[in-house]
Amino acid sequence: MAKELFFIIIGAVFVNNFVLSRFLGQCPFLGVSSKTETAVGMGMATTFVLTMTAVAAYFLQNYVLAPYGLEPFLQIVSFILVIASLVQLVEMVVLKISPALYNAFGIFLPLITTNCIVMGAALLIPMYKYNLIKSIALGLGAGLGFTLALVLMSGIREEMEFHDVPEALKGPAIVFITAGLLSMIFLGFTGLVPLG
Amino acid sequence: MQLFKDFINGLWNENPIFRMVIGICSALAVTTAASNGIAMGLALTFVLTCSSILVSLLRSVIPAKVRIPCYIIVVATFTTVVDLFMKAYFPALYEVLGIFIPLIVVNCIVLARAEAFASKVGLARAIADALGMGLGYTWAITLISMIRELMGAGTLFGYRVMGEGFTPWVSAILPPGAFIVMGILVGLINVINRKTAKRTQCH
Numbered sequence: 001m002a003k004e005l006f007f008i009i010i011g012a013v014f015v016n017n018f019v020l021s022r023f024l025g026q027c028p029f030l031g032v033s034s035k036t037e038t039a040v041g042m043g044m045a046t047t048f049v050l051t052m053t054a055v056a057a058y059f060l061q062n063y064v065l066a067p068y069g070l071e072p073f074l075q076i077v078s079f080i081l082v083i084a085s086l087v088q089l090v091e092m093v094v095l096k097i098s099p100a101l102y103n104a105f106g107i108f109l110p111l112i113t114t115n116c117i118v119m120g121a122a123l124l125i126p127m128y129k130y131n132l133i134k135s136i137a138l139g140l141g142a143g144l145g146f147t148l149a150l151v152l153m154s155g156i157r158e159e160m161e162f163h164d165v166p167e168a169l170k171g172p173a174i175v176f177i178t179a180g181l182l183s184m185i186f187l188g189f190t191g192l193v194p195l196g
Numbered sequence: 197m198q199l200f201k202d203f204i205n206g207l208w209n210e211n212p213i214f215r216m217v218i219g220i221c222s223a224l225a226v227t228t229a230a231s232n233g234i235a236m237g238l239a240l241t242f243v244l245t246c247s248s249i250l251v252s253l254l255r256s257v258i259p260a261k262v263r264i265p266c267y268i269i270v271v272a273t274f275t276t277v278v279d280l281f282m283k284a285y286f287p288a289l290y291e292v293l294g295i296f297i298p299l300i301v302v303n304c305i306v307l308a309r310a311e312a313f314a315s316k317v318g319l320a321r322a323i324a325d326a327l328g329m330g331l332g333y334t335w336a337i338t339l340i341s342m343i344r345e346l347m348g349a350g351t352l353f354g355y356r357v358m359g360e361g362f363t364p365w366v367s368a369i370l371p372p373g374a375f376i377v378m379g380i381l382v383g384l385i386n387v388i389n390r391k392t393a394k395r396t397q398c399h
Contacts, residue, residue, distance in 0.1 A: 176379030
């Protein structure tokens with residue numbers, strides 16, 4: 001069991017990195033990766049919400065949608081509603097418990113609702129038929145993978161500001177090409193986790 | 197004239213993929229073969245057009261404070277329609293596109309157009325804008341997927357195009373190829389835009 005969980009997390013962080021090889025969460029990956037500080041904040045906030053969403057998606061799927069046969073036509077609607085309200089809830093709780101933490105990543109929270117990495121992870125859980133512990137591992141792994149990709153990219157982008165980028169490639173274009181090279185590096189992790 | 201302007205806007209000036217660079221998750225993920233690009237594009241165009249129609253019709257009914265949740269429900273409903281339709285009639289395609297069909301619900305393009313455009317204008321303009329944006333998205337991702345398929349497999353829409361001596365560049369179909377092709381295309385479109393902008397300045 002422990003070995004399996006380890007493989008799920010390593011798989012989500014390195015082998016099938018959610019950003020660089022599954023292409024989830026591209027909008028924040030391009031939008032908030034210009035500074036390392038904000039990248040860390042965004043990554044942590046997303047990891048937090050992802051883990052909570054994994055738990056919520058598991059219970060919603062196995063105790064509400066599946067038993068009543070609602071899965072085919074209510075899954076998308078109910079998942080997006082749960083994510084939206086969960087993000088709102090997390091925002092209120094963080095503000096109440098720790099204003100310092102809220103200042104650190106509170107501004108990123110509303111953005112997370114439309115981050116497709118959260119919805120994507122929620123949809124993968126019923127697809128893989130994971131149990132509760134494995135679902136949490138997937139959520140955590142997805143979040144850590146997202147943070148890793150974001151922080152790596154922000155480090156490169158901070159460095160890139162001092163270098164001459166061709167005029168036409170300035171902005172998103174050079175970020176895409178950099179992401180492509182990063183993704184190529186991550187291809188090297190293929191085979192780290194046994195298939196299946 | 198205004199309608200035509202709204203329609204053209206999404207095709208080039210504010211092309212969601214190449215100019216605004218939003219909603220690119222699906223544009224990178226499903227573009228391994230040209231047919232996937234077209235299917236994904238049409239699915240998104242359908243959701244975008246239907247939700248723009250509904251948002252535009254309901255714009256005086258929806259209270260401003262809860263407008264975002266309302267838009268999300270509208271978008272989620274039409275995404276479910278597409279999801280069930282594709283699962284029933286195109287199971288093979290549905291298998292390939294995977295979670296990216298349900299993920300239309302969190303696609304920035306749909307929500308952005310509902311919030312920035314459809315909720316402010318009449319029905320006709322909302323439809324023109326949605327069709328323009330949807331088709332702009334479709335041509336953009338079809339172009340990306342054609343380039344990737346051609347380089348990665350030497351085929352186009354499944355038909356062999358390259359000669360016998362062609363060695364496929366497998367990386368183009370793998371994730372890195374998506375990023376690199378996308379980056380180069382965005383750069384090229386920048387160059388073209390700069391050229392046309394200069395020409396209009398001279399006249």
